[in-house]
Amino acid sequence: MPDKDVAVIGVGQSAFVRGYPGGIRELCFEAYREAMQDAGIPSKEIKALIVCCAPEYDKQRSPSSLIDEYLGLTPAPAFMVESLCSSSTTGFAIAYSFIKSGLYDVVCVLGFQKMSEITSQDVQERMGRGADVMWESPYGTSMPAYYAMYAQAHFANFGTKPDDLALVRVKASTYGQLNEKAVYRKKVTFEQVMESGLVSSPLKVMDCCANADGSSCVILASADRAKEFSKKPVWVMGVGQSNAPMNLASREHMRGLECARIAGEKAYAMAGVGPHDIDVAEVHDCFTIAEILAYEALGFAKPGEGPQLIRDKETYLEGKIPVNVDGGLLSKGHPIGATGGSQLRTIVMQLRGEAGAIQAPNAEIGLVHNIGGVGIYGNVIILGR
Amino acid sequence: MGFEKFGRKSFTAITKVGEYVDKLESGQVFTTHCPKCNKTYFPPRMDCPGCLSGSLEWVKVPDTGKLVSFTNVKYAPTGFEGDLPYLLAVVDFDGFRMFGRLVSSMQGTDIKVGMTVKPVVVSYENGQIAHEFVAAE
Ligand SMILES: [Zn+2]
Numbered sequence: 321m322p323d324k325d326v327a328v329i330g331v332g333q334s335a336f337v338r339g340y341p342g343g344i345r346e347l348c349f350e351a352y353r354e355a356m357q358d359a360g361i362p363s364k365e366i367k368a369l370i371v372c373c374a375p376e377y378d379k380q381r382s383p384s385s386l387i388d389e390y391l392g393l394t395p396a397p398a399f400m401v402e403s404l405c406s407s408s409t410t411g412f413a414i415a416y417s418f419i420k421s422g423l424y425d426v427v428c429v430l431g432f433q434k435m436s437e438i439t440s441q442d443v444q445e446r447m448g449r450g451a452d453v454m455w456e457s458p459y460g461t462s463m464p465a466y467y468a469m470y471a472q473a474h475f476a477n478f479g480t481k482p483d484d485l486a487l488v489r490v491k492a493s494t495y496g497q498l499n500e501k502a503v504y505r506k507k508v509t510f511e512q513v514m515e516s517g518l519v520s521s522p523l524k525v526m527d528c529c530a531n532a533d534g535s536s537c538v539i540l541a542s543a544d545r546a547k548e549f550s551k552k553p554v555w556v557m558g559v560g561q562s563n564a565p566m567n568l569a570s571r572e573h574m575r576g577l578e579c580a581r582i583a584g585e586k587a588y589a590m591a592g593v594g595p596h597d598i599d600v601a602e603v604h605d606c607f608t609i610a611e612i613l614a615y616e617a618l619g620f621a622k623p624g625e626g627p628q629l630i631r632d633k634e635t636y637l638e639g640k641i642p643v644n645v646d647g648g649l650l651s652k653g654h655p656i657g658a659t660g661g662s663q664l665r666t667i668v669m670q671l672r673g674e675a676g677a678i679q680a681p682n683a684e685i686g687l688v689h690n691i692g693g694v695g696i697y698g699n700v701i702i703l704g705r
Numbered sequence: 706m707g708f709e710k711f712g713r714k715s716f717t718a719i720t721k722v723g724e725y726v727d728k729l730e731s732g733q734v735f736t737t738h739c740p741k742c743n744k745t746y747f748p749p750r751m752d753c754p755g756c757l758s759g760s761l762e763w764v765k766v767p768d769t770g771k772l773v774s775f776t777n778v779k780y781a782p783t784g785f786e787g788d789l790p791y792l793l794a795v796v797d798f799d800g801f802r803m804f805g806r807l808v809s810s811m812q813g814t815d816i817k818v819g820m821t822v823k824p825v826v827v828s829y830e831n832g833q834i835a836h837e838f839v840a841a842e
Contacts, residue, residue, distance in 0.1 A: 445782035
């Protein structure tokens with residue numbers, strides 16, 4: 321049984337869309353409103369606000385202060401955390417420690433990104449600088465290019481094929497069609513993925529998730545406050561974090577993401593569970609290869625055997641470990657700072673038995689794997705009911 | 706000054722390892738080594754996290770290395786559109802690894818993980834300079 325010290329008592333998410341028709345403050349309010357209605361608490365109960373986003377997508381500097389004001393949370397202290405695409409699970413880890421330490425009893429973690437303020441090419445330029453700006457970016461780097469090199473290495477080391485990657489996208493679309501908050505809700509066939517154009521070999525257009533605007537909100541509380549407010553608190557069992565060197569050249573191998581493997585080990589150890597105990601998982605599938613790497617990093621498959629899991633459909637709802645049955649980043653879109661909070665929301669709903677058409681059977685323990693940059697930051701969170 | 710000449714487009718001008726660019730201009734690819742820790746670093750650096758020394762020495766990169774992985778980029782970030790398509794790679798030199806491009810003449814050739822490549826100095830038409838890698842036959 322998990323230590324019942326810190327619980328999630330409210331979750332919310334905006335629709336993830338191509339171009340949100342409003343400013344960042346309004347975008348943030350969408351997720352906040354849903355999470356506060358879910359938690360059923362007045363705003364005076366929020367003792368601290370952690371805003372999670374990556375810089376340079378919109379013009380607002382120090383956004384946490386503005387958002388604190390717009391949500392009506394001042395004088396509660398607010399600050400921003402950033403770990404690229406894993407910002408909101410980093411915020412979650414800090415919120416956990418705030419509550420565990422007794423400093424605050426209720427904390428709001430709000431992630432957002434409004435990527436549509438700049439062009440898609442400029443987004444790639446920002447992301448390319450989410451790498452070693454001195455020694456890598458001068459060659460013209462981008463997220464697809466980096467993950468493509470991980471894919472190429474996996475192909476060479478383990479015989480993985482483009483077909484295996486396509487199967488991941490087909491699964492994502494199977495569930496993405498059911499998610500009304502997803503940016504991409506069309507059915508995708510195996511042939512469509514295989515016929516889509518190359519972005520950075522071997523990754524094709526349909527191996528990549530879409531940029532999106534979106535926000536997510538997770539409200540955490542101490543055990544006492546959770547019991548006071550919530551009929552279905554979801555408990556934090558494990559929090560694991562790790563970093564790999566930013567520069568690919570400084571990493572020891574390219575067979576998988578070490579930051580994810582180490583974060584997973586830490587989270588499992590803290591929770592006192594192993595891969596076989598996980599009933600449902602959300603992993604960071606910014607690219608199809610990333611989901612296969614996640615299977616292996618988290619121990620759902622042995623190193624090199626991730627492709628077999630998707631070939632056997634073991635990560636579908638009916639399989640032994642349902643993964644990304646909300647459509648994943650590939651369907652939902654990936655508004656950088658909001659992504660981890662969206663993953664947490666899905667797992668919380670699964671553990672409460674409120675996931676509707678995508679409900680995993682008897683989900684008691686769930687896992688979130690959220691990666692910042694190309695395997696730079698690894699966050700793994702394990703939740704239990 | 707000096708480092709603004711590194712790569713297709715540099716985002717850094719001042720560094721303690723600016724000599725790297727001087728070495729490239731003389732046709733050589735170097736990196737740094739800590740004699741105390743007997744460790745070679747890439748990217749080159751003047752500070753050793755192992756022994757806290759602040760004066761590492763320049764050493765020549767070996768003549769050949771093995772290709773760890775690569776990609777053929779078809780969609781470029783802002784500022785690199787004119788180079789498309791281009792090849793990015795990680796190369797292992799038995800003790801350290803380097804990041805860079807494979808030379809443009811390798812486009813369309815049979816590139817394989819594990820193949821032997823050698824570092825070369827490439828000058829671009831706008832005066833920029835960088836290390837790249839070429840198949841060693
Ligand atoms: Zn040293």
